[in-house]
Amino acid sequence: xxxxxxxxxxxxxxxxxxxxxxxxxxxxxxxxxxxxxxxxxxxxxxxxxxxxxxxxxxxxxxxxxxxxxxxxxxxxxxxxxxxxxxxxxxxxxxxxxxxxxxxxxxxxxxxxxxxxxxxxxxxxxxxxxxxxxxxxxxxxxxxxxxxxxxxxxxxxxxxxxxxxxxxxxxxxxxxxxxxxxxxxxxxxxxxxxxxxxxxxxxxxxxxxxxxxxxxxxxx
Numbered sequence: 001x002x003x004x005x006x007x008x009x010x011x012x013x014x015x016x017x018x019x020x021x022x023x024x025x026x027x028x029x030x031x032x033x034x035x036x037x038x039x040x041x042x043x044x045x046x047x048x049x050x051x052x053x054x055x056x057x058x059x060x061x062x063x064x065x066x067x068x069x070x071x072x073x074x075x076x077x078x079x080x081x082x083x084x085x086x087x088x089x090x091x092x093x094x095x096x097x098x099x100x101x102x103x104x105x106x107x108x109x110x111x112x113x114x115x116x117x118x119x120x121x122x123x124x125x126x127x128x129x130x131x132x133x134x135x136x137x138x139x140x141x142x143x144x145x146x147x148x149x150x151x152x153x154x155x156x157x158x159x160x161x162x163x164x165x166x167x168x169x170x171x172x173x174x175x176x177x178x179x180x181x182x183x184x185x186x187x188x189x190x191x192x193x194x195x196x197x198x199x200x201x202x203x204x205x206x207x208x209x210x211x212x213x214x215x216x217x218x219x
Contacts (some may be wrong), residue, residue, distance in 0.1 A: 002063045002072070003051045007031065007041035007092070009067050018089070027087050031066060031073065033094025041066060041092075048075075048087060055140045059103045064092055074101065074135065095135045102169065103138045104128050107160075107176060111147030115179035120151040126176050129160065130169040137165045146177060154178035 011021065011028060018028045027045050032038040052075065054060055064073045077091040095101055106128055113122050129142055142160055149155065158172035 001054075001056070002061045003054065004063045004065060005043055005047055005051055007043050007064050007066045009039055009041050011040050011042045013040055022086075022088070027090060029090045029092055031064060031071065031092045031094065033071070033073070036071060036094050039066065043090075045087065048090070051075075052078075052087075056138070057106070057140065059105065059138045059140070061095075061135055062092065064094075072096065072135070074103075097134070097136055099135060100132050101135055101138075102130060102132050104130050105139055106141045108141045108143050109146050109177060110143050111145045113146045113149040113179050115149055115151040115153065118151055120179040120181055122146065122149070123178050123180050124176075125178065126174065129157065129176075132167045132169055133165055139163060139166065144176065146179075149177070149179045151179050151181060 007029065008026075011017065013028075021028050021042050022045075025045050026042040027048055029041050029043055030038055031041055051060055051062060052058055058075055058078060060075070062073045062075065064071045071092075071094045073092040073094050075090050076093050077089075078087060079089040080087055107126070109122065109124070113120065116122065131138075133139075142163075144155060144160060146155065154175055155177050156172065157168055157170045157174045157176060159176070160168060
């Protein structure tokens with residue numbers, strides 16, 4: 001699905017000009033690509049946020065209208081305010097429908113881990129994956145079933161489902177999710193282990209003392 005986004009060319013560059021644009025509800029941006037010279041533009045903050053909040057997220061295919069000239073583009077290098085979260089600048093990279101591009105896609109965990117029923121917790125190590133696909137074939141998310149994960153089990157990039165036309169770019173051995181015991185339970189087990197070792201040590205000491213006394217009596 002494509003989303004039409006209007007972009008106004010000819011914006012002034014520089015920090016002061018960018019601040020004025022943001023006060024007017026616009027986001028400074030630049031459009032560039034294989035057949036497009038880098039062009040400073042401005043887009044509506046409301047329209048941009050609306051486009052990026054769809055199912056495809058930041059991988060939404062945009063039909064960028066630059067003063068009547070349309071370009072297919074993806075939003076990349078999205079810069080946000082550190083705590084307000086508002087978009088401060090964005091790069092629009094032009095693409096074609098037959099072009100393979102790189103994208104970062106969310107991993108959605110599905111199912112209830114059997115390890116959770118045993119007191120474990122699901123620990124997400126990575127929540128996104130880098131992949132390469134045609135712009136029309138970028139999935140909105142990758143589903144990963146964790147139902148069979150027991151305590152101590154894990155899933156890696158290699159365990160992601162194979163999708164036609166999609167190539168995963170991250171290391172196949174990179175950890176994605178694991179099921180672990182809560183820290184408090186691990187500490188309790190460690191304490192119990194130390195206590196058992198202490199009791200065993202006392203029993204061994206008592207046995208050695210008894211043996212020593214018996215040897216002395218025999219002597």
